[in-house]
Amino acid sequence: MNRNEQLNKIHELLDIMTQLRAEDGCPWDREQTPSSLKKHILEESYELLEALDRGDADEICDELGDLLLQVVFQAQIFSESGTFDMGDVAASISSKLKRRHPHIFGDAEHAGHEERWERIKLQERNERGQSNTLAQRIPSALPALKRATKFAKKKGPEPHYESLQQIENQLKVLRHNLSENNKTTADIEQAISLLLQNTCELCAATGSDPEELLRQKTTQLIASYDSKNQFT
Template identity: 60%
Template sequence: MNTFNPSKRTSQMAAENQQDALQNLVAIMALLRSPQGCHWDREQTPESLKKHILEETYELLEAIDNGEPREICDELGDLLLQVVFQAQIFSERNEFSLSDVAQSISQKLIRRHPHIFSDAAHTEQEQRWEEIKRQERAARGQSNKLAQRLPKTRPALKRASKAAKTLPCLSPCELVDQIILQLHRIRPSLSGNQAMKSVLEDELAKVLFALVQLTATIGLDSEDLLRKKTTQLIAEIDSENNL
């Protein structure tokens, strides 16, 4: 005899509602891109939408910093739209669909979590993580060179943080000593002499990189730290100016 399981039924209903909502979004996007749809939406290309993806990402980050669930929900929707928009364009070109996107990430999650979806031990997770990613890059015909894994289009702080993690491990105290030493080297370059400008740029870059390396070593995100501090300073400036 089958036993009714309320929690299982609730989960099924929630999954069905999510599926219906996504299908509705896909249908709306398809209509907007159709001859009967919106002229602006039809004109867009993957390239023209890049700036919108970046804008929506930063707006989502700000919403998360604000900690407002409703705002986060709205911004997640804006970012989801960009995913659906891109998938619709490529679907029209018979390249791939949103289903292919979902299938691709599902397979990746399973592949990258063998300790959950296979018999691999949890202790092997960190050891296997980089190896799995190397295998994925090889399957796509990509090099394991750092320059390809960290393209120049990435935000500088994020790129520096990733690069720093590949360097020989230094303790936080060692990095602080290194930063202090580099700051002392900057002072002679502050004369304003044009000949010293390149030296100053190089020393400042070293300090910036060392700071990023320090934040990464202690488990912090330099991009996140700087964004939050800048937001705080802007609010303080506006408050002082009664704006």
């Protein structure tokens, strides 16, 4: 499609969403709220990840559409109260991209782009009156492994050899706790949590994504298990 054809399809999607939410629209769509749609955003995101793993272009296109629907749906709901609409959403991200890429849309040098990106993000938070604490900058809704790794990166990850040493130490503690009859579940869980945290530190130090690594490994294990077991 050329640019005009693409824009026409986007306009069509916006019109469909408006009609679904109209008084004579779909009852299910009309009763949805920003909060009730949260689970669908998460589900569609994971379905897109699976499609990307499989590499099927048609499936990826379909799942991108499902995720786009969630963006359009949320924007439509907020537009009905006059808060913002899809145009405001597009304007917001366009402005942000230009602001965070001064080496493309301005006269800044290409060198030091990553450090400048972080400085711009901090400046944006200051201008909005938001706190720059890590508690505010690292979303609590992130999956636990990803959140722990992001924390390690933000604070500055430990050198990989120190993380390895901590992992070895925690394994010793865990073995000891599991062998002691008087150790409580809390003691064992504490040792496991520290082991997981130090593993995330190691991932941050090596540039790895523990969430993605574990997701891929689990997919492989499930496929291997299914290949060895017959299900009817």
